[in-house]
Amino acid sequence: MYAYDEIDRTLVNERVSEFRDQVKRRLSGELTEDEFKILRLQNGVYLQLHAYMFRVAIPYGTLASNQLRALAHVARKYDRGYGHFTTRQNIQFNWIKLAELPDALADLAEVGIHAMQTSGNNMRNVTSDQWAGVAPGEIEDPRIWSELIRQHTTLHPEFSFLPRKFKIAITASDHDRAAIKIHDIGLRLIKNEKGETGFEVLVGGGLGRTPFIAKTIKHFVHGRDILSYIEAILRVYNQYGRRDNIYKARIKILVHELGIEKFSREVEEEWQHIRNSSLQIDDEVIEDIRSRFAYPSYEKLPHMPDQLRQAAADPDFEAWRKNSVAPHKVQGYSIVTISLKPIGAPPGDATAEQMDALADLADKYSFGEIRVGHEQNLALPHVAQRDLPALWKALDKLGLATPNVNLITDIIACPGLDYCSLANARSIPIAQELTRRFANHELANLIGRLHINISGCINACGHHHVGHIGILGVEKNGEEVYQITIGGRADESAALGNLIGPGVKFDEVADVVEDIVEAYLALRERPEELFMDTVKRLGVEPFKERVYATR
Amino acid sequence: MTSPLEQKKIKIAGPSVVTANRTWDGIVVYRTAAMSWSADLSEAAIVRNSDEAKALLAESVADDVGAIGPYIAPVQVGADGKIEPGNLREQIRRTGVTIGQPVQV
Ligand code: HEM
Ligand code: SF4
Numbered sequence: 102m103y104a105y106d107e108i109d110r111t112l113v114n115e116r117v118s119e120f121r122d123q124v125k126r127r128l129s130g131e132l133t134e135d136e137f138k139i140l141r142l143q144n145g146v147y148l149q150l151h152a153y154m155f156r157v158a159i160p161y162g163t164l165a166s167n168q169l170r171a172l173a174h175v176a177r178k179y180d181r182g183y184g185h186f187t188t189r190q191n192i193q194f195n196w197i198k199l200a201e202l203p204d205a206l207a208d209l210a211e212v213g214i215h216a217m218q219t220s221g222n223n224m225r226n227v228t229s230d231q232w233a234g235v236a237p238g239e240i241e242d243p244r245i246w247s248e249l250i251r252q253h254t255t256l257h258p259e260f261s262f263l264p265r266k267f268k269i270a271i272t273a274s275d276h277d278r279a280a281i282k283i284h285d286i287g288l289r290l291i292k293n294e295k296g297e298t299g300f301e302v303l304v305g306g307g308l309g310r311t312p313f314i315a316k317t318i319k320h321f322v323h324g325r326d327i328l329s330y331i332e333a334i335l336r337v338y339n340q341y342g343r344r345d346n347i348y349k350a351r352i353k354i355l356v357h358e359l360g361i362e363k364f365s366r367e368v369e370e371e372w373q374h375i376r377n378s379s380l381q382i383d384d385e386v387i388e389d390i391r392s393r394f395a396y397p398s399y400e401k402l403p404h405m406p407d408q409l410r411q412a413a414a415d416p417d418f419e420a421w422r423k424n425s426v427a428p429h430k431v432q433g434y435s436i437v438t439i440s441l442k443p444i445g446a447p448p449g450d451a452t453a454e455q456m457d458a459l460a461d462l463a464d465k466y467s468f469g470e471i472r473v474g475h476e477q478n479l480a481l482p483h484v485a486q487r488d489l490p491a492l493w494k495a496l497d498k499l500g501l502a503t504p505n506v507n508l509i510t511d512i513i514a515c516p517g518l519d520y521c522s523l524a525n526a527r528s529i530p531i532a533q534e535l536t537r538r539f540a541n542h543e544l545a546n547l548i549g550r551l552h553i554n555i556s557g558c559i560n561a562c563g564h565h566h567v568g569h570i571g572i573l574g575v576e577k578n579g580e581e582v583y584q585i586t587i588g589g590r591a592d593e594s595a596a597l598g599n600l601i602g603p604g605v606k607f608d609e610v611a612d613v614v615e616d617i618v619e620a621y622l623a624l625r626e627r628p629e630e631l632f633m634d635t636v637k638r639l640g641v642e643p644f645k646e647r648v649y650a651t652r
Numbered sequence: 653m654t655s656p657l658e659q660k661k662i663k664i665a666g667p668s669v670v671t672a673n674r675t676w677d678g679i680v681v682y683r684t685a686a687m688s689w690s691a692d693l694s695e696a697a698i699v700r701n702s703d704e705a706k707a708l709l710a711e712s713v714a715d716d717v718g719a720i721g722p723y724i725a726p727v728q729v730g731a732d733g734k735i736e737p738g739n740l741r742e743q744i745r746r747t748g749v750t751i752g753q754p755v756q757v
Contacts, residue, residue, distance in 0.1 A: 128676055130717035148721055150745050152678035182755030198677035450754045518741060519749040522721075529751050579739055 113210045120144050121203035128200060145216025146202060150522050155180075155197040157209065157216050161229040161247040161271075162190040162473040166460035169471050171212045173456035179205045184456070186441060186449040188475045188513060188564060189268070190228045195520055227251050228270045230278045231474030234396065235482045237430045240290050241298055243273040245390050246327065249382065252390075253328050267335070267352070268307075275593065280475055282306045282315045282595035283567060285352045286334060291321065298324040304334060304364070305356030306595075308561035313353040314595045318365045324387070326372075329380035333372035337364065397468035397483050402433025405486065412490035420542055421493055421504040435486055437467075439479040439496065440503040440511065444540045447529045448514045449477030458499050466492050476552075477513055478506065508545040509553060509618070510536040513564055517557025517574060518581070524557035526574025526581035527607070531555055534611045539618075548618055551632045554589075567591035569633045570614060571598045581607045587617065587644055588636040601645045605652070613648050620647040664705050666738070667729045669696040670712045671745070672719035680745045681719050683712045689719050693735050693746055698727065 120140070127137045141147075145156040157172070164172075172192055176184045179201050180194040187193055197205065209215065227247040234242040250269060272279040273290035281287025287303035299321045306315025322330045338352045341359070356364050412418045427436045439459065442448050451459075459479065463471045466488045467481035474480060484492060496502040505511050512535060515521065517528030532555055539545050554568025558575070565571035571586040582604035589598030605613050618632075624643055625635045636644070670683040674691075681689040682696035690696065699705045705724050712722040726738025737743040744750060 128717075133716050134675075134720045148673055148678065150741070151680060151748065152673070181753060183753070196678075200676045446754065447751060452754045518744060519751055524741075527750060529749075533751060581740070 110213065113213065113215045116144070116215060117203065117206045117210050120206060124199060124203050141199075144202075144206065146197075146199070148522060149195065149516075149520050150518075151520070152196045153199055153202070154520070155194040155202060155205065155216065156187075156191050157194070157214060158226040159190045159192060159214075159473045160226055160251060161233060161244045162231045163233075163244065164471040164473060165212070166463045166469040166471065168212045168214055169456050169460040169463070171209055171214060173453040173460070174208060175205050176456065177453040178208075182454075183450050183452045185447070185516065186451065186473055186477050186479065188477060188562065190226065190231075190473050190475065192473075193516075195516075225266055225268045227254075228268070228279055228284075228475065230272050230274060231472040231480050232278060232427070232436055232482065233273065233472075234394065235429050235431075235434075235436055236274050237428050238274060239430065240273045240292060242391075242394060243271040243279075243288075243290050244394060245387065246288070246290065246300075246324070247271050248390050248393075249328070249387065250331065267338075269331075277591075277593040277595075278474065280564070280567070280591040280595070282593075283308055283312075283564065283591060284315065286331065287315045288327070293321050293323075300324070300327055302330060302334075305353040305361070307351050307353040308564060308566045309351070310559045310561075311351075311354060311357075312561065312566040312597050313357060314597065315353075316356065316361045318361065318368065325382045325384075326376050328382060329376045329378065330368075330372055332375060332380060333368045336371050337367045397470075399431045399434060399483070400485070402485055402487065404432050406433070408487045408490055412493075417504075418490060418493055420546075421497075421502050422489065424504045424506040424508065425502075426489060429483070431483075433486055435484050435489060437481045437484045437489070437492065438474070438506045439481065439501050440506050441478050441501075442505055442511050442536065443500050443503045444505075444510060444536045445533050446536075448512050448532050451479075455499050455501060458495075459501065462492060462495055476511065478511070504542060505545060507550050507552070509539045509548050509551045510545055512536065512553045512555065513568070514555040515557050515560075515562035517555070517563075521557060521562075523560060524574070525559075525576040526557050526583065528555040528557040528563055528572075528574060531572060531574075531583070531607070531610050535614055538611050538615060547628075548622065549628070549631055551618075552591075553614070564591060565589075566597045567595060568598060569636075570617060572610060572614075575604060577604065583607070583610050585610075585613060585617075585648075587641060588633060590633055599641045601641055602649050609652075616648045617644050620644050662702055662706050662709065662724060664699070664702055664724060665726070667698050667700055667727050668705055668724045668738075669693070669698060669727050669735070670705075670708050670722050671696075671725045671742070672712060672722035674719050675717060683708055683722070687711060687715075689715075693727070693737070696727070696735060698729060698735070699724075 123140045126132045147154040181196045185193045227250050229243045229247045233244045268284045269286045270279040270281045270284040271288040283306045289301040302319045303315035304318045425438045429435050467483045472480040472482050512532045514528040514532040518524035552569045554564045555572040556563035556565040565573045567589040571589050573584045584604045586598030586600050590596050621632050674681045684690050684695050685697040699708050725742045728736045737746050
């Protein structure tokens with residue numbers, strides 16, 4: 102866990118009283134909506150179809166149990182008893198009243214949670230691997246660097262009024278769980294030949310209307326130079342970025358239009374001016390941040406304790422363990438992913454009761470710590486293997502032990518037309534129907550790793566472009582129509598999916614996905630060949646044939 | 653549904669209302685003929701041509717303390733005068749999400 106200092110606490114508290122005053126002036130009519138909008142967006146408040154929506158940051162996906170309880174409290178007291186975990190390590194509340202928002206913010210501030218950097222055209226909260234600090238083989242905890250960037254960019258004037266929103270993600274593992282290639286800046290933590298810590302820097306990734314996979318702009322930037330290098334990128338962006346056209350304002354468009362060579366030359370030039378300035382980071386600064394990340398005092402435990410061996414006789418436990426439990430860097434411990442994708446339910450939603458109970462389980466089994474990942478699932482990062490059977494039983498009672506992590510029913514979906522004012526079509530009911538179709542665990546297991554991503558409009562909040570199967574809702578003559586792509590992926594080999602053909606109607610989507618899956622099962626060379634590999638080998642054609650032959 | 657937030661030109665094809673979200677709590681409201689807001693669609697003022705629509709919208713926009721983000725939305729008016737939302741988006745705004753909520757209200 103990270104311990105905030107006095108500066109952060111003061112900042113967060115000041116923000117709350119400032120916002121309380123702004124809301125008061127808005128409700129009295131002293132501020133117009135036009136004047137107020139930018140202020141509310143700086144505090145995570147959007148307007149949705151049915152109500153205001155309140156987006157709260159979970160920096161680099163790390164939560165303490167008391168913070169999760171505070172989120173449960175907000176859900177219960179100010180909302181309708183649940184929250185929605187998003188793909189950017191945020192939680193959203195869908196039914197909040199403007200008049201009560203200052204109180205909700207104040208309650209969250211007590212545990213160091215806020216909504217800064219969750220909306221508006223500024224630097225958004227820096228996201229990271231939800232397994233940071235516990236993944237085996239990780240080079241170094243990426244959250245140290247996420248925190249450094251957070252401190253530098255929060256409220257920084259140069260980063261607060263950008264041409265458009267700006268998102269950074271950091272990973273420090275070979276397997277990219279932070280989806281860095283679809284961020285404005287992606288940072289991969291690496292070591293050079295001398296063993297020094299630094300970053301491969303990628304730039305210009307993003308989805309939305311014009312999707313791009315990020316490109317490497319520099320193969321190694323020393324850790325001490327990372328702030329000046331990011332600042333150089335931001336300066337070039339601020340200088341050229343298209344403020345005139347919202348659709349062209351993201352850095353991905355600039356990188357595409359200038360070309361990566363010219364863009365990197367410009368950045369390099371800018372960087373040479375500023376790299377030896379005060380932006381160079383002293384080792385002490387990093388050490389200070391590092392010292393604030395407390396790690397639990399792990400016990401010395403055997404690998405595969407008796408409790409685990411005995412529990413293995415229970416096929417239900419085994420099914421869950423195989424999908425949800427991952428190796429930990431410390432022997433005798435595991436990382437447990439908590440599926441927020443029960444069959445038939447909206448992806449990423451958790452009730453206040455579940456959050457409270459999970460906070461208790463985190464205290465009991467995970468040193469009081471919870472993680473939030475971009476797949477809209479949660480994780481307990483430090484569970485002793487001997488406790489796995491007991492934890493599983495407790496999770497199962499809460500409806501939090503669906504054994505489907507990384508399987509076809511582990512669907513990422515945006516709120517879509519059920520909640521979102523920008524939507525063209527619904528996403529959640531599509532996800533629900535798909536989970537019912539593939540509810541049979543044997544079937545889902547037979548299919549293997551397969552990610553479905555659903556967005557209700559071209560903004561791509563559900564990352565449909567990088568879903569192994571991507572589903573995009575559009576509108577045609579007043580009707581919901583869905584375009585389906587296959588072959589996308591969001592990890593270290595990120596790729597954009599390809600359209601399989603004309604869009605299909607709401608009622609047909611699940612049938613089409615079933616056809617695609619059946620085609621895959623028939624076409625794969627061996628059971629280990631994953632869906633995305635079969636698509637890579639054969640292309641879109643055979644799937645297209647199968648889907649449209651009878652339609 | 654094309655988001656009405658992208659509504660640029662005001663051109664209506666049939667009976668319409670002005671809808672918005674109430675400022676203090678965000679709930680869906682409709683502009684009434686009495687120049688106020690109601691959460692009940694049956695109390696909405698109906699406009700039938702672009703000039704009426706423009707006038708109702710202008711008057712609604714002016715009441716910025718009462719509700720935010722007003723726009724023109726289509727409705728269907730039955731033979732009995734009953735008003736129904738004119739598209740799925742408005743149907744959802746009126747009756748709520750089409751999915752069960754995790755916690756029943
Ligand atoms: C419900 C209210 C929401 C609104 C109004 C909203 C709005 C938007 C818009 C306008 C964009 C496109 C930005 C651009 O390309 O410049 C966007 C992108 C994005 N949203 Fe949302 N969103 C909402 C909810 C969510 C939720 C629930 C999630 C997560 C499940 C999410 C995750 C994202 C992500 C990851 C992107 C980036 C896609 C990219 O790389 O371009 N958003 N959002
Ligand atoms: S993708 Fe579109 S519909 Fe879905 S949450 Fe984002 S803006 Fe809304």
